[in-house]
Amino acid sequence: MNDKSATRRAWIITGPTSGIGYRTALEVAEHGTVVLVGRNPAKLRKVQADIEAAGGAAISVHADLSDIHSARRAAEEVASLDLPLAGLVNNAGIMPTRPAWSEQGWELAFATNHLGPLAFTDALVPALPDGANVVFIASSAEDPEDPMATRAGFRGSRYLSAQATARGEYRPGGCIQPGGDAYATSKQGNLAAVFTLAQEHPQLHFRAVEPGFSPASGLSRDLPPMMKLMTKSLTLIAPLLPAMSTPKRAARNIVKVLTDTSDATGTYSGANGKPMKASRQVSNPDYHARYIAESRALLASVPAAPQK
Template sequence: MPDKAYVITGPTSGFGRRTARELARHGTVVLVGRDAAKLDAARKGIEARGGKAVPVVCDLSDLTSVRHAAARIIELGLPIAGVLNNAGIFPNRPGRNALGWDIAYATNHLGPFVFTETLVPHLADGTQVVFVVSAVEDPERKPATMAGFRGARYISAEASARGEWQPGGSKLAGADAYATSKQCNLATVLAFARETPRLRFNAIEPGFAPGTNLGRDANRFLRLLSKYVLSPLAPLIKYWTNPRTAARMIARVLTNTSDATGIYYDEKGRPMRGSAQVHDPAFNARVVAETRALLETVPA
């Protein structure tokens, strides 16, 4: 039995792949993703470096798959020291999951919410639970507004599941869905930190990282430009990063043994503020309550 284990979603590309390798220096890594072949490749990569990894297949847009994956992790009986909700998508066209829910909202918020709530009763006191979020949820964040975002457009959990957002949002395809789902991640962290003080719930804004798989739907030229030109330069630019730099910071937060909880960290690992809305306790409690109510409509 290893001394520690770390669970990470989305470990086969971008931040996730690099972070999984960093975490393997600290213990066994449970690799949670939807592609079995890619998970096996990630496992082999970690083991080739002397680490240990266990793959668990999970489609975060499918709540049944999420519950099965969480149950499988619990069955492993590993001494979990940290859980990293890293997986996320930014589709540039509307999509639906099997329940007819907006694919970005289901994958980025509802899936990780169910995954975390299922694991929480089985986590030891002091376990670190981290969500990778995004500052694009804040309508006052200048780099985000310059890029075309208009902040989160939350109406309710039910409206979000239908793909409905407050009017006056972004003209960028998928931006309102992404920003809203990430605001819900951050709201979850802040509310869970109050609800369950025996665990530590924190969030990370890893910085804008050209070249990650989040932009998988972009055209080939933009993907190549981002990966081979912009990504190496990113750490030199304010608010930017790349997978290697971000992975080191994320792993540092996840393995931190302090009692800090309810903290939102920036790309340098420093505490930061999100939008005024998300830091309102009444708002983040409402997001969690409405999410639970929505999920109760789906048979377990």
């Protein structure tokens, strides 16, 4: 691949087997070895083969990020690879439209989109060298004042507490579409993590990216058939519309933020690469610190897995 001198660096990406993550994995392979963290071994093998066929290098690590034991084990495995880690993209995410529960009995979107990635990142931080970049893929669905998200039916995060969110309970007045509040509330956790971790670890850089609405990704797979059809029909015109994005366009932007060598931290940028406004709620330092403290208290209730 192009940047031969950079092949000594390694970049971790979660959820590289579909949509935005897949495109990002291919793109980041031009900057070094890619550590692919995903839940489906066959799909991981395919992505690894695609990267290798293009002359890149990749290593696969199996993890179901909704399961805290698996997330922690994956972080340990990545650290034990002893690679010169340069950055991490927390990309894996879901938008379920029916109630579903994780291995720990927590609401599945909250576990997959926020709690697992937080556990994975917290466990990996000691292995990251100074200056490494950690990017979380966020969503404007968390902001009740975002015009595009509200037009799509979201009413912003309905966070009460981490305990309540894990039970699938939300502040009233939310989204009428099933799963909308769970998704918006869990994705706010990504911003809370970026803002809080940036303060806790000034030696690293934490950045959030809103990738833009990409109807071509797999995120809509759980939508009811009619809505799925409508979303998929947008795929054809998405590349032509500035308000929409594609996984390829999103990946270009994510890799730019991931490989940016400036000291920027605690930042949030949109699909066009420009600074993005987070909701008033999560922009409040007391609020985002509480969101993360409550999440960590929940994670601390999961005992360390027995040694094999």
